[in-house]
Amino acid sequence: MTVYDNKDKTDNFRSTFAQIVATLTFSLLSFSIGFVIGMPTIVIGALRNDPSPLGMTETAASWFGSVVYIMQPLGSGVSAFLQDILGRKKCLMAVNIPNLIAWIIIYFATRTAHLFIAQIIMGIAMGFLEAPILSYIGEITQPRLRGILTSFSGVFYNLGLMVLNSMSTVMDWRSVVLFSMLGPVAAFIALAFVPDSPAWLVTKGRVRDAEKAYQWLRGWVRPEDVKHELAAIVDYVKESQSVKLVNSVEYAAVPTKESPEATKVPSRLQLLMEPGVRRAFRIVFLYFIIMACSSLWGMRPFFIEILEIIGSPMQPHAVLAICGGLQTVGAICGGIAMKLMGKRHLSFLSLGLCTFCCLGLGVYLTLRPDYPWIPVILFCISYFAGPLGIIIIPWILIMELFPLRARGMAGGICGAVAHGLFFTTTKTYYSLVSLVDISGACYFYGAVGVLGFIYLYWDLPETEGVSLEEIERKFSERRNSKQYRSS
Numbered sequence: 001m002t003v004y005d006n007k008d009k010t011d012n013f014r015s016t017f018a019q020i021v022a023t024l025t026f027s028l029l030s031f032s033i034g035f036v037i038g039m040p041t042i043v044i045g046a047l048r049n050d051p052s053p054l055g056m057t058e059t060a061a062s063w064f065g066s067v068v069y070i071m072q073p074l075g076s077g078v079s080a081f082l083q084d085i086l087g088r089k090k091c092l093m094a095v096n097i098p099n100l101i102a103w104i105i106i107y108f109a110t111r112t113a114h115l116f117i118a119q120i121i122m123g124i125a126m127g128f129l130e131a132p133i134l135s136y137i138g139e140i141t142q143p144r145l146r147g148i149l150t151s152f153s154g155v156f157y158n159l160g161l162m163v164l165n166s167m168s169t170v171m172d173w174r175s176v177v178l179f180s181m182l183g184p185v186a187a188f189i190a191l192a193f194v195p196d197s198p199a200w201l202v203t204k205g206r207v208r209d210a211e212k213a214y215q216w217l218r219g220w221v222r223p224e225d226v227k228h229e230l231a232a233i234v235d236y237v238k239e240s241q242s243v244k245l246v247n248s249v250e251y252a253a254v255p256t257k258e259s260p261e262a263t264k265v266p267s268r269l270q271l272l273m274e275p276g277v278r279r280a281f282r283i284v285f286l287y288f289i290i291m292a293c294s295s296l297w298g299m300r301p302f303f304i305e306i307l308e309i310i311g312s313p314m315q316p317h318a319v320l321a322i323c324g325g326l327q328t329v330g331a332i333c334g335g336i337a338m339k340l341m342g343k344r345h346l347s348f349l350s351l352g353l354c355t356f357c358c359l360g361l362g363v364y365l366t367l368r369p370d371y372p373w374i375p376v377i378l379f380c381i382s383y384f385a386g387p388l389g390i391i392i393i394p395w396i397l398i399m400e401l402f403p404l405r406a407r408g409m410a411g412g413i414c415g416a417v418a419h420g421l422f423f424t425t426t427k428t429y430y431s432l433v434s435l436v437d438i439s440g441a442c443y444f445y446g447a448v449g450v451l452g453f454i455y456l457y458w459d460l461p462e463t464e465g466v467s468l469e470e471i472e473r474k475f476s477e478r479r480n481s482k483q484y485r486s487s
Helices: 013-047 058-086 088-094 096-107 112-140 143-168 173-180 182-191 198-203 207-217 227-241 268-272 275-294 297-310 316-367 373-388 393-401 404-427 429-459 468-477
Strands: none
Touching (some): 013 058, 013 173, 013 316, 058 404, 088 096, 088 112, 143 316, 268 404, 316 393, 393 404
16 A cells, blocks of 8 residues: 555645645745855855954855854754654754844854854754754655655745845845844744644554644545545554554554554664665765765855956846845746656756856866856856756655655754765865865866766656655665656
C-alpha cells in the first residue's frame, strides 16, 4: 500500500487550499532565513573599512560573512534530535525567540563584537529550523502537490532576500534590521494556528491527534473523509518504525494492537548505516558541494565589493536589488517547472546555466574587454538560475530520499554538512582570490559544475509525483538513476 492512494477522494479545492495555507505559514520561516542570509552583504557593504568601532577589516568581513554557516551545524545537530521528540511545529515556534533577540542585538550594536554575537545566534537558529520546515511540508502534502508546495520554501527564502536587498537601496542598515524584527513575530503567531505533522503524531502513538490534523489539512473535513489516508500512514509507520500504537481510533481500518514483529527498534546509528540511507547521504552531500560552488555562493556576501572591483556600470546596491528580484522569479519558475519537468531535468537546466555563468565570468575577467555590462548580465543569470533548481532541490531531496524513521536526524545532519560547505566556500573566498585571482575562482567553481553535471546525470533519481513510501521502496532497490523513474 502506498502512503497516499486517494481512496478518500480529497483531491479537491478545499484540500488544496488547506495545504497551501499550512505551507505558506511555515514558509514565513524561510522568508526570515532570506533576511538572515542577506544581512551580511548589507552590513559588510556599509561597514567595510569604516573608521568607527563597527568598522570591518578584510579578515573581519570574511568571518562575519561566514560565521552564520559555521554555527548552523550546532543548530542542526540539536534539531536532528529534538524535532523527532517535540515535533516539527513546537521546534519551529520556539526558534523564533532567539531569532528576534539576535535582530535586537544587531539593531543596538555599538561594536563589531555585538554583530558577531548576533550572527552566532542566528546561525544556530537557522540550523535549527531548516530541516523541520521541509520535513513538515513533505509530510503534510499529497504527492500531486508535494513538488510545487515544497518549492514554496525556496520562493519565500528568495523573496526575503529580494525584500531585504530592495530595502537596502532606500534605507540605512539599521532601519532594515528594525523592519526585519517583524519576521519572527509574524511566524510565531501564524504557526500557533496550524496542526503538527500527522506522520510525526502517529510515530508518537497519537493517532487521534493525527486524525484531527488530517481533517484540517484536507480541507477541514469529517473523520470518515480521511480514514483511508490515516490508515495508510499508520500501516507505513508500523512497517518502517515498529511503533507501538495506542487504542485510540474506533474504526477497524487502523490497527490498534502491537505488532508481534515490533520487538526490536534499531538504534540511531544503525538507521544511518542502512544502505538506502547511506546512498541518500551521498547524493545529498555531493549535490550540496556542486550547488555551493556553481551558484557562486562564496562570493555572495562580498557581492557589492566585487561589483565595485570589476567596475559595474550600475550602482552596486541597485544590481543587488535586481539580482534579489531575479532570485525570487527563479524560485517561482522553478516551482512551476518542477511539476512539468521533474527534478532531474530541472537540475540539469539550472546547473548548466550556473556553470555557463561561472566560466563566462572567468573568461571575461581574464580578457577584460571593454564591455562592463557582460559581468552584470552573467551575475543576473546566475542569481536567477540558482534558485531555479540547484539551490532548492537538494533541500527537497532531504525530505524525499530519507525514510521517515531517519528523516529528522538525517535532515539535521544534512543541514549541518550543507552549512559547513557554505562556511568553507565563503571563508576561503578571499584566500582563493589571493591565490588565483577572481577569474581563477570563477574557473574553479565552473569546473566543479561540469563534474557535478556528469555525476547528477548518473546518480540523481527522479522523485517528482511519487509517494514517499514508493520513493523509499524504489530508492532502496535501485542501482542507478536509469532504474528509478516515476511511473
